[in-house]
Amino acid sequence: MTSEQEQAIVAVHVRGLDGMCAGCRAWWARLTPYPCWQVEWATSRQALADTARFLESAR
Incomplete structure (x- = not known):
């Protein structure tokens, strides 16, 4: 699934x-x-993606 979906x-x-x-x-x-x-399901996927982006930017 993509973020758009x-x-x-x-x-x-x-x-x-x-x-x-x-x-x-x-x-x-x-x-x-x-x-x-x-x-x-969709909001949990969005939260996971947001967390991953945050952790990636914190490196």
Whole structure:
């Protein structure tokens, strides 16, 4: 996965007015509480990339 794909997941899977994930409802007709596993995965990947960039710049 690229950073662009992770950003797209985070952009689509947002909290709906009812507290459910709007992306899961629109794409798969699933009532999934927000944050869904896609958002958790994408944000963890972004955090890992940010940490790696920080550690690389600290060298």
